[in-house]
Amino acid sequence: MSEDIARMGQCKGPNRLLDHLRRAWGPFLFMAPATILVLIFFLAPVIIIIGISLTNMSSATGFKNWAWIGLQNYGKIFRNPKSGTIFRNTVFYVLVTLSLFNVGMALVVALLTTHVPRRGGFLFRSLWLLPRITPSVVYIMMWNYIAADAPYGILNRHLLTPLGVKPTNWVPAQPWAFVILTNGFIGASFGMIIFSSAIESIPRDYMIAALVDGCSLWQRIRYVILPMIRWPLLFVTTYQTLSLLTSFEYILLLTDGQFNTEVWSLWAYHRALNNYWGNFQWGFGAALATILVIVGIVMAVVYMRYFQFTELVQEPRIEAL
Amino acid sequence: MIVKLEHVTKKFGDVVAVDDINLETRDGEFVALLGPSGCGKTTTLLMIAGIYRPTEGVIRFGGRVVNRVPPKDRNIGMVFQSYALYPHMTVLENLTFPMRLKKVPRTEMLQRAQQVADMMGIGHLLDRKPGQLSGGQQQRVALGRALVKQPDVLLFDEPLSNLDARLRLSMRAEIKRLQLDLGITSIYVTHDQVEAMTMAERIAVIRDGQLQAFCPPNELYDQPRTLFVASFIGNPPMNFLEVEVVADGDAFKARCPEIEIPVSAERGRAAAGRGKVVMGVRPEDIYLTRDGIAGEVYVVEPLGRDDLVDVRVGDVHFKTLVDPGLGLKIGDQVRFGIRPERVQFFDPRTEHSLLWN
Numbered sequence: 001m002s003e004d005i006a007r008m009g010q011c012k013g014p015n016r017l018l019d020h021l022r023r024a025w026g027p028f029l030f031m032a033p034a035t036i037l038v039l040i041f042f043l044a045p046v047i048i049i050i051g052i053s054l055t056n057m058s059s060a061t062g063f064k065n066w067a068w069i070g071l072q073n074y075g076k077i078f079r080n081p082k083s084g085t086i087f088r089n090t091v092f093y094v095l096v097t098l099s100l101f102n103v104g105m106a107l108v109v110a111l112l113t114t115h116v117p118r119r120g121g122f123l124f125r126s127l128w129l130l131p132r133i134t135p136s137v138v139y140i141m142m143w144n145y146i147a148a149d150a151p152y153g154i155l156n157r158h159l160l161t162p163l164g165v166k167p168t169n170w171v172p173a174q175p176w177a178f179v180i181l182t183n184g185f186i187g188a189s190f191g192m193i194i195f196s197s198a199i200e201s202i203p204r205d206y207m208i209a210a211l212v213d214g215c216s217l218w219q220r221i222r223y224v225i226l227p228m229i230r231w232p233l234l235f236v237t238t239y240q241t242l243s244l245l246t247s248f249e250y251i252l253l254l255t256d257g258q259f260n261t262e263v264w265s266l267w268a269y270h271r272a273l274n275n276y277w278g279n280f281q282w283g284f285g286a287a288l289a290t291i292l293v294i295v296g297i298v299m300a301v302v303y304m305r306y307f308q309f310t311e312l313v314q315e316p317r318i319e320a321l
Numbered sequence: 322m323i324v325k326l327e328h329v330t331k332k333f334g335d336v337v338a339v340d341d342i343n344l345e346t347r348d349g350e351f352v353a354l355l356g357p358s359g360c361g362k363t364t365t366l367l368m369i370a371g372i373y374r375p376t377e378g379v380i381r382f383g384g385r386v387v388n389r390v391p392p393k394d395r396n397i398g399m400v401f402q403s404y405a406l407y408p409h410m411t412v413l414e415n416l417t418f419p420m421r422l423k424k425v426p427r428t429e430m431l432q433r434a435q436q437v438a439d440m441m442g443i444g445h446l447l448d449r450k451p452g453q454l455s456g457g458q459q460q461r462v463a464l465g466r467a468l469v470k471q472p473d474v475l476l477f478d479e480p481l482s483n484l485d486a487r488l489r490l491s492m493r494a495e496i497k498r499l500q501l502d503l504g505i506t507s508i509y510v511t512h513d514q515v516e517a518m519t520m521a522e523r524i525a526v527i528r529d530g531q532l533q534a535f536c537p538p539n540e541l542y543d544q545p546r547t548l549f550v551a552s553f554i555g556n557p558p559m560n561f562l563e564v565e566v567v568a569d570g571d572a573f574k575a576r577c578p579e580i581e582i583p584v585s586a587e588r589g590r591a592a593a594g595r596g597k598v599v600m601g602v603r604p605e606d607i608y609l610t611r612d613g614i615a616g617e618v619y620v621v622e623p624l625g626r627d628d629l630v631d632v633r634v635g636d637v638h639f640k641t642l643v644d645p646g647l648g649l650k651i652g653d654q655v656r657f658g659i660r661p662e663r664v665q666f667f668d669p670r671t672e673h674s675l676l677w678n
């Protein structure tokens with residue numbers, strides 16, 4: 001035992017080299033599992049999609065007879081008369097749902113439920129989670145039931161007729177309102193959970209200090225709470241933007257893109273996987289998806305700038321492991 | 322500003338955190354709230370700050386009842402153990418934050434912040450964030466933020482507990498000095514008796530939500546009104562033993578089975594004829610002598626300037642401070658005396674002092 005220690009003391013040279021290697025490679029070793037997952041499940045699909053977007057692959061060509069066609073799919077997108085409308089639809093849908101619900105209402109609900117007695121807040125938040133764990137089809141069926149035309153529909157029969165409003169078929173009448181509501185009520189619960197746990201973990205002394213310093217409720221939210229949950233705000237905003245850009249199942253179930261509610265991801269789905277004529281245009285759909293990926297990355301970078309990401313992730317204080 | 326608590330009680334559900342406390346500060350006085358963990362010090366302070374509303378009783382600021390006045394209208398400054406500096410604001414923004422909320426004009430705001438920063442010696446740190454400061458510097462900024470409002474009352478909740486021992490010592494002196502200069506009524510929560518004894522003009526000792534004593538430090542030390550105060554104040558703590566005090570002519574003696582200790586007539590008279598009472602003796606009131614009570618050294622703990630020696634007499638142990646030069650060792654036979662005019666007596670049932678009530 002003591003001999004071992006003595007020997008270790010002697011061969012300092014090679015040890016130092018080993019030490020150096022370990023130090024250089026240590027961080028990579030720690031990051032390896034996550035990196036491998038990202039590579040397999042994120043980077044690889046993106047590369048494959050970009051690859052397919054450069055081909056004319058479709059049901060007609062099959063997986064054998066396709067050919068590289070360069071950027072032709074992108075050219076088709078830009079020349080397509082529908083793409084402008086659909087792009088505007090997408091921006092509108094994402095911005096409004098995100099600001100009103102996925103971040104806005106999430107924040108309001110989180111603030112409210114953390115400023116009422118704990119049990120009540122907890123119960124309310126649990127109830128709000130129910131739609132998220134309801135199967136999408138059932139969830140949209142419930143909305144259809146709410147909005148259905150006269151003589152059916154909760155809205156028509158029980159809420160509006162007593163008020164003297166003329167019954168309507170609500171989804172075609174206000175398609176965007178219902179698309180945004182159906183997505184927003186589910187989307188808001190994600191931010192609500194993140195924000196309320198972030199608010200609850202702000203040390204109590206800050207709240208007391210803010211009160212003593214003279215903050216009103218609004219000032220406390222504006223100057224103390226919001227700056228302290230900037231990190232979760234960035235996360236939820238980014239995550240939900242990407243999620244809204246790419247998710248389409250509720251729109252698919254509710255309107256299937258009718259009444260001018262087609263959004264970019266739904267368009268990609270329709271062209272690549274669910275085509276009326278039976279010709280699934282995989283290449284074209286992949287090009288649509290690639291544009292979404294690019295928009296998503298640009299948005300994420302913009303958000304990081306806006307929230308001053310570099311300030312949030314400061315250099316660790318511990319320098320050596 | 323005179324702060325007055327009248328029969329103040331605070332309950333959280335079934336838990337009585339503060340139990341019928343009566344207390345009145347003088348204008349500009351430095352008062353310490355002292356007590357063990359969980360006794361209700363912070364709760365009391367937060368009621369004075371207006372964060373909690375008393376369940377019962379009245380809190381007055383200079384005669385005005387403030388029970389329903391929100392914290393921002395009480396003109397108080399508060400300093401926390403955790404500093405509670407807003408991490409996203411620079412030192413300057415932290416200092417000016419209370420004034421910004423009050424809409425103080427910009428030039429006056431900056432001037433006041435600069436003045437306080439200079440007073441606290443943090444003038445060179447104004448554009449740093451709290452995360453880039455040491456604990457001591459953060460505590461200075463926190464103190465500055467409390468002072469910049471020119472508050473009527475300063476509240477401290479264990480502000481020095483997170484600092485290292487040396488820094489605590491110097492900050493202690495500095496806070497004391499500042500408070501004297503500014504003359505702001507201050508209420509200072511601590512569980513460190515040395516802090517309370519050295520800084521406060523009067524100390525309120527709290528136990529289980531109840532006020533045990535409220536008096537100047539020396540009185541607390543020399544005339545403890547309850548067994549709890551006697552045992553809580555003083556380091557090393559007081560020795561306690563159960564005795565019976567008997568009169569022997571003009572002289573009084575405290576007796577327990579194996580020992581007989583002469584006590585002064587003045588003190589002995591109050592305890593005589595009451596059956597079993599608790600006698601308290603401070604370690605520094607026990608001295609070694611040639612003709613005294615015989616005992617055996619049980620433990621020796623060197624404290625540097627003194628040795629803390631545990632002397633055993635039968636089943637009774639006495640802790641005493643001894644000159645390390647004597648070189649006492651475990652097992653040595655010693656004889657000691659007890660200063661007869663310094664002993665304390667307590668009723669074992671009520672735990673109240675028999676001497677000071």
Ligand SMILES: Nc1ncnc2c1ncn2[C@@H]1O[C@H](COP(=O)(O)OP(=O)(O)OP(=O)(O)O)[C@@H](O)[C@H]1O
Nearest residue numbers: 333336337338357358359360361362363364365512
């Ligand atoms: N918000 C609360 N809800 C329920 N009980 C509480 C609450 N705040 C304090 N208590 C209880 O009241 C008692 C006094 O608490 P307090 O924080 O005033 O103690 P303290 O003297 O400041 O202790 P410490 O030295 O540990 O800070 C404790 O028993 C505590 O558990």
Ligand SMILES: [Mg+2]
Nearest residue numbers: 362363364478
């Ligand atoms: Mg406390």
